Amino acid sequence: MPHPQPHVPEPPGVPARRAALKVLDAVLRRGSPLEAALAGAGAGLPPPDRALAHALASAVLRRLPDLDALIDSVTARPLPPDAKARAVLRIALAGALVLGTPGHAAIATVLPLVDGGPRKLVHGVFGTLMRRQARLPEPPNLPAAIAERWLANWGGEAVEAARRAVAEPPPLDLTLRDPAETERWAERLGATSFLPGHLRLPARMPVAELPGYHEGAWWVQDVAASLPARAMGSGGGRVLDLCAAPGGKTLQLAAQGWDVVAVDQSESRLARLRDNLTRTKLAAQVVCADVLRWAPDAPTDAVLIDAPCSATGIFRRHPDVLHRAHPAFIAEMAELQARILSRAAEWVKPGGILVYATCSLEPEEGERQAERFLNDDARFAPEPAAHDGRILPSGFAQGCDGFFVARFRRNA
Known part of the structure; x- marks a missing residue:
């Protein structure tokens, strides 16, 4: 009876690249969020390997159009977008050109991820680019569809700010x-x-x-993410913080003197909110529920909706959104926001405040959503506040997240 072959550990650096490859496949092919993909692909890895996998995957997602342009510049025919050889080359080049990994180590640690002909192709393409002293452009280029959309909506200055912002973690x-x-x-x-x-x-x-x-x-809390609660003003009554986790706005509202009821359907994310309430010695009632099924026991003085959205505004820390936020997904999120807005409007007392916000750079999830709401519900009127409106990546020195904030007052 043959003896089982002993397990041979992979060379150092290979497990992190293998995890990064799985993460990128999950993000780019299946539309998974980066952090969720890493939770699966990085399970069991030592912390340094997990951190390296995250850094490599993030670097690829920040520089994807430019990495692909380099690869395509030295191949006779473009590799298919989902070819493993392309994915492995992206990781090797991100390591060498972004993270500063020595070239020999960057290629040696990805070759075990491919077999046969692709292995020779990967080695040849990487070697050619290194001999040519290839460099990535600064600032990076955004995915073409994103750049075109944001140029049309916000102009060239905002696109250039976004290009600078995507280069590095904020x-x-x-x-x-x-x-x-x-x-x-x-x-x-x-x-x-x-x-x-x-x-x-x-x-x-x-x-x-x-x-x-x-x-x-x-x-x-990113400075832009603090603006919705700032637009709410000082407290003096009861406020519903809807879609509240991970809880930065809940903490702000409590610190501003509001009696806060924080509602979110994610128990794991609410655990972080509860921990922060304990740490900061602030108070709020925390409810785990879906706001489309839950309702308060009585109308309230104010409602803050940090609505689920495409999250394109937080691309600086989550570059995967640049590759997942397709028009169909944006439209789906806009419909969900409209349902939440319509439902939450019923919970505002006459004379009360409703603040709607999204961490999105898409007008469908901001300006157009606010216009739609006002057209559909004559009980509310816009009420300008100190920190509302469209916040672009160039909004503060060194940049900020993209946000939209609108404040409404219900007729008395």
């Missing part, structure tokens, strides 16, 4: 529990500030090791 923005302490915390952390209660630090800071984290003085 800086770290914090929201303070007490805006009156902005100057003190800015000095203590060496941070810059664009608004009261906001701080900005460099990317890749060790969040849990920063002063103020354990005492709950602040939480991580």
Whole structure:
């Protein structure tokens, strides 16, 4: 009886590339979010390998059009978009040209992912590009469909800002529990500030090791993501925070004096909200429910809807959205937003406030949605606030997430 072959560990660096290959397949072929794909592909990997897989996949997604242009420049016929040889070359080139991996290591660690003829092809294409001292353009190019859409909607300046923003993970923005302490915390952390209660630090800071984290003085939140709760103003009544997780706006509303009911259908994401409420010593009622099936026991003073959307505005930290947000998906999300808006409008007291927001750069999920709502419900009127409207990637120094915020008042 033959003995089973002993398991031979893969050479260092190969497991991370194998995981990155699986992540990219899930994102680009199946439309999975990057983080969800990594949770599956990276299961069982040591933390350094998991981090490398994430960095490689993210680098490919940030630079995909330019990586493909390099590959196509040295092949007699373009490789199919879903060819494994193309996917492996993307990873090798991202390692060498973006992450600074030595060329010999970048190619040696991807060759085990392909067999036969493609292995020779991958080696040849990579070697040719390295001998030509290939470089990627700066700033990166956006996917053509995204660039055309955003150019038509927002103009060339916004597209150029988006190109600069996609190159690297964004800086770290914090929201303070007490805006009156902005100057003190800015000095203590060496941070810059664009608004009261906001701080900005460099990317890749060790969040849990920063002063103020354990005492709950602040939480991580992009400056643009803080604008919907700022548009709500100071409290004095009960507010429903719908689609609330992971909870930055819930914390803001509680700190602004509102009696908050936070509703979201994801129990795992609400766990993070509960942890942050405990850490910051802020209070809110947390409800795990689908807002299309749940209803409050009585009308309320205010409602904040951070609606599910295509999320194209958060491409700086989630570059996968640039490759998943197709027109059909955007239209699907817009219909869902309209249903949530229509339902939530019934829960606002006469004279109450309704704030609608999305982390999207698509007018269908912003301006057009607001116009549609006002046309359909004569009980509400637009009420300009200090922090509403369209927020583009060029909205603050060094950039920000793309957002749309609209505030409405129900007729008394």
